[in-house]
Amino acid sequence: MSSPITPLDLTLDGGALTARLVDFPSVSGDEKALADAVEAALRALPHLTVDRHGNNVVARTNLGRSERVVLAGHLDTVPIADNVPSWVEGDLLYGCGTSDMKSGVAVQLRLAATLTEPNRDLTFVFYDCEEVEAARNGLGVLVRTHPDWLAADFAVLMEPSGAVVEGGCQGSLRADILLTGTRAHAARSWLGDNAIHKAAEVLRRLAEYQPRRVAIDGLEYREGLNATRIDGGVAGNVIPDECRVHVNFRYAPDRSVEEAEAHLRSVFEGFELDxxxxxxxxxxxxxQPAARDFLAAVGGEPRAKFGWTDVARFSALGVPAVNYGPGDPNLAHKRDEHCSLSAIAETEERLRAWLS
Known part of the structure; x- marks a missing residue:
């Protein structure tokens, strides 16, 4: 016999609903109970059509509007760090996932429950496993299995952004530069060829590299190319025959994956790159018209997103997307993670004004 579903009360205000969601543990891979509750709450709303794939729940209005907007957020959190159940101190709600991103999910649920006649058709996406490896990401699963569920003119990913629009996201390319030599006894080093010494040229190119600053839609994206790890060495008395320099290229969204790879290979021409x-x-x-309306409705000065988020999955589907949520990204995953209750209410009301 299956366990009874713990109900979610969508008449609670955004802050109270966030607290309820935080008190509903959903560490990556263990989202089923929360997904069950979200699905049950949404199926009780007659103006929505609800579908589910695994622990991913999608609810849609079907009003025949000329535009469709997706509001998406993940249900999972990083492992709990003695910060559940939630607690309130003044205007701050503390607990695992308050910022990343159950406050955003609460706003989604509030809008799903109360916007029965929006000015655009709406798709609400609640997905699992965002905080773990990409192969398990629930939004990625939906892209592969039900891309029609995600079809839209514009998407808002409710990732924490401090209630400021963060446009797009950087791409990320990680690679190993393999350096090889000849192993020998350190006492007779002239018989060997030191692979670690060859990293000097790689590091020189990195130190002299001048990253681009690129303006797109009025937002400045800053690229970066850095060594993040060096591995090499056999023993204290051995000339090493192999060394790997791990590099991370964060690139602006005017580059495709292929262009980013070609650029990286040109920087390290003459070296083996994996x-x-x-x-x-x-x-x-x-x-995009929907984005312009969105910016006008929520206000504030938009900024570029430094880092990678699931807006890239929407972009790959041809759906322009932004990051916009009440949480502070700098507080994500911290033991003292928290979110402003007033920011939750403000985010909900701004979105409601845009969609009403």
């Missing part, structure tokens, strides 16, 4: 991981960038799409 790609480890590639994540595409996402254009901000702020020139």
């Amino acid at each position: 790609l480890v991981d590639v994540s595409p960038a996402a254009l901000p799409g702020l020139g």
Whole structure:
């Protein structure tokens, strides 16, 4: 017999609903109970059509509007750090996931429950496993299995952004530069060829590298190319025959994955380069009509997103997307993670004004 579903009360205000969600543990891979509760709460709303795949829940209005907007957020959190259940101190709600990103999910649920006649058709996406490896990401699963569920003219990812619009995201390319030599006894080093010494040229190129600053839709993206790890050496008395320099290239969204790889290979021409991981960038799409309306409604000065987020998945589907949520990204994953209750209410009301 299956366990009874713990109900979610969507008439609670955004802060109280966030607290309820925080008190509903959902560490990555263990989101089923929360997904069950979200699905049950949404199925009780007659103006929504609800679908589910695994622990990913998608609810939609079907009013025949000329535009469709996605509001998306992940249900999972990093492991709990003695910060559940939640607690309140003044205007601050503390607890695991308050900032990243159950405050954003609470706003989604509040809007899903109360916007019965929005000016655009709406799709609400609640997905699992965002905080772990990309292969398990629930939004990625939906992209592969049900891309039609995600079709839209514009998307808002409710990732923590301090209630400021953060457009698009950087791409990320990680690679190993393999340096080889000849092993020998350190006492007879002339018989060997030191692979670690060859890293000097790689490090010189990195030190002299001048990263671009790129303006897109009025937002400045700053690229970066850095060594993040060096591995090499056999023993204290051995000339090493192998060394790896691990580099991370954060690139602006005017580059495709292929262009980013070609650029990296040109920087390290003459060296063997082994790609480890590639994540595409996402254009901000702020020139789109829906994005312009969104910016006018929520106010504030938009900024570029430094880092990678799931807006890239929407961008790959041809859906312009921005990051916009009440949480502070600098507080994500911290033991004292918290979110402003007033920011939750303000974010909900700004979105409501845009969609009403």
